[in-house]
Amino acid sequence: MSTVLSIASLLLGSALLLMAGGLHGLLLPIRGLAEGFSDTALGMLGAGWAVGYVAGCMLVPVIVKRVGHIRTFGVLASVAAITMLLNLLFMTPTVWVPLRAVTGFCFAGAAMIVESWLNERASNQTRGRIFGIYTMINLGATTIGQMLLTLGDATGFVFFVVGSIIYSLSLLPTALSTAATPTPLTQARLDLGALWRNSPVAVVAVLLIGISNGAFGTLGAVYGRKIGLSISDIAVMMSLALLIGAIIQIPVGLLSDKVDRRAVLVGMGILATVTGLALSVADSMGPVAVIVLVSAFGGMIYSMYPVILAHASDHAAPGDFLKTSGGLLLIFGAGTMVGPVAAAALMSASTPGALFHVTAAAHLAMVLFTAWRMTRRPAVRVEEKSDFVPVIATARFSTPESAVLDPRADERGI
The missing domain is CATH 1.20.1250.20 (MFS general substrate transporter like domains)
Structure with missing residues (x-):
C-alpha cells in the first residue's frame, strides 16, 4: 500500500x-x-x-x-x-x-x-x-x-x-508530483535481423496481429454502426472485447507456461479465425449475439501479443529483453498502420463484415506459419522459459518504457 x-x-x-x-x-x-x-x-x-x-x-x-x-x-x-x-x-x-x-x-x-x-x-x-x-x-x-x-x-x-x-x-x-526526475527514456530501435534470428514466429506473428488488432480497433465501431448497433451497444461491445482479452490472459498464460507457446498461439489463431468469419456474416443477428461474438473475438486477439512476447523472451539472450520487446513493438506498430487501410478498402468494396475477412486472413496466415515453424525448431523446455506476464495488446498500453517496467527486464539480466 x-x-x-x-x-x-x-x-x-x-x-x-x-x-x-x-x-x-x-x-x-x-x-x-x-x-x-x-x-x-x-x-x-x-x-x-x-x-x-x-x-x-x-x-x-x-x-x-x-x-x-x-x-x-x-x-x-x-x-x-x-x-x-x-x-x-x-x-x-x-x-x-x-x-x-x-x-x-x-x-x-x-x-x-x-x-x-x-x-x-x-x-x-x-x-x-x-x-x-x-x-x-x-x-x-x-x-x-x-x-x-x-x-x-x-x-x-x-x-x-x-x-x-x-x-x-x-x-x-x-x-505537481514530488517524485524524483526519472532516468532518460528508453528509445525503441528495430534490428530486424536480430529479431528474426531470435524468433521468426515472433516477427511474423506480431506483424499479423498488428494488422488484425489495428483493423478491429479502428473500424470495429464502424462495423457495429453499419450493421445497426446503437452507440451504447458499440461502447459495450468494444469495452468488453478489451476486458475479456485481459481476463483470458490468465488461463492462457498458465497454459503457455506449461506447453509449447506456439501451440497455444495456433489454437488462439484458429479460434480467432472462426469467430471472425462468424462475425463477417453476423449482420442479421441481434445486438446481444454480436456483442457475445465480439467479446470472444477480443478475448483471442488481445491475448496473442503477450504469448508472442513471452515466446520471444524465452529465446532472448540475457540482457536482450528490452531490445527484443522494443523491436517487436515497432513491428506491431507497422502492422497497425496497414490493417485499418486494408480493411477499410475491403469494406468499401464489399460489406461491413469484410473487416473480419482481413482479420481472418491475418490469423490464418499466422496459424500456418507458426505450425510450420513448430516442425523446424523444438519447443523450449519448461524449466528454461521466462514467466508469462499479461500485456494488453494495443498501442495504448505498450511503449518501450512498458518493457522497462516489465518484471522480466530484471529477470533477464537487465
Missing part, C-alpha cells in the same frame, strides 16, 4: 490520459461515420494514429533529454487536448488524419514519461505488482472513457470538450 500511495499521482495522471484516449479513439470513427466520412478515410485515422505513435516512441526520448520530463509531458498533454478541439472545429478527413497522427505522437510520449517515473519508483521486489496495478488501472480508465459515450449524443460537441478537459487534467498530477 505504501508503494501504491507513493505513485498515486502518477497512476492518476495515467488514468486520466487513458480515459481521454478511450473516449477520443471511439468517438472519432462514430462521429466521422455520422459526418459521411468514407470507410477509407476512417481507416486512415487508425493508420495516422499508428504512424504518430511509432514516431513518438522513437523521437520523444530525444525531446525529453533536451527539455526534461515534466515540461515534455505538459506540452504533450496540452497538444492532445488541442487536437481534440480541432477535431470539433474541422470536420473533414484531410484535417482529422494528421491530427490523429499528432495525437498518437503525444500519447506515446506522455505514456512513456509516466512509465519512466513508475520504473524509477519500483524496486526489484515491487516491479511486478506496480506493473500489474498500472495495467489494470489503465484498462479500467480506457473502459470508462469508452462508456462515457453512452451518456449523451455523439453528434454534438460535448464529448469533444469533455475529452479535451480530461486530457488537460492528466498533466496536473505529474506537474
Whole structure:
C-alpha cells in the first residue's frame, strides 16, 4: 500500500490520459461515420494514429533529454487536448488524419514519461505488482472513457470538450508530483535481423496481429454502426472485447507456461479465425449475439501479443529483453498502420463484415506459419522459459518504457 500511495499521482495522471484516449479513439470513427466520412478515410485515422505513435516512441526520448520530463509531458498533454478541439472545429478527413497522427505522437510520449517515473519508483521486489496495478488501472480508465459515450449524443460537441478537459487534467498530477526526475527514456530501435534470428514466429506473428488488432480497433465501431448497433451497444461491445482479452490472459498464460507457446498461439489463431468469419456474416443477428461474438473475438486477439512476447523472451539472450520487446513493438506498430487501410478498402468494396475477412486472413496466415515453424525448431523446455506476464495488446498500453517496467527486464539480466 505504501508503494501504491507513493505513485498515486502518477497512476492518476495515467488514468486520466487513458480515459481521454478511450473516449477520443471511439468517438472519432462514430462521429466521422455520422459526418459521411468514407470507410477509407476512417481507416486512415487508425493508420495516422499508428504512424504518430511509432514516431513518438522513437523521437520523444530525444525531446525529453533536451527539455526534461515534466515540461515534455505538459506540452504533450496540452497538444492532445488541442487536437481534440480541432477535431470539433474541422470536420473533414484531410484535417482529422494528421491530427490523429499528432495525437498518437503525444500519447506515446506522455505514456512513456509516466512509465519512466513508475520504473524509477519500483524496486526489484515491487516491479511486478506496480506493473500489474498500472495495467489494470489503465484498462479500467480506457473502459470508462469508452462508456462515457453512452451518456449523451455523439453528434454534438460535448464529448469533444469533455475529452479535451480530461486530457488537460492528466498533466496536473505529474506537474505537481514530488517524485524524483526519472532516468532518460528508453528509445525503441528495430534490428530486424536480430529479431528474426531470435524468433521468426515472433516477427511474423506480431506483424499479423498488428494488422488484425489495428483493423478491429479502428473500424470495429464502424462495423457495429453499419450493421445497426446503437452507440451504447458499440461502447459495450468494444469495452468488453478489451476486458475479456485481459481476463483470458490468465488461463492462457498458465497454459503457455506449461506447453509449447506456439501451440497455444495456433489454437488462439484458429479460434480467432472462426469467430471472425462468424462475425463477417453476423449482420442479421441481434445486438446481444454480436456483442457475445465480439467479446470472444477480443478475448483471442488481445491475448496473442503477450504469448508472442513471452515466446520471444524465452529465446532472448540475457540482457536482450528490452531490445527484443522494443523491436517487436515497432513491428506491431507497422502492422497497425496497414490493417485499418486494408480493411477499410475491403469494406468499401464489399460489406461491413469484410473487416473480419482481413482479420481472418491475418490469423490464418499466422496459424500456418507458426505450425510450420513448430516442425523446424523444438519447443523450449519448461524449466528454461521466462514467466508469462499479461500485456494488453494495443498501442495504448505498450511503449518501450512498458518493457522497462516489465518484471522480466530484471529477470533477464537487465
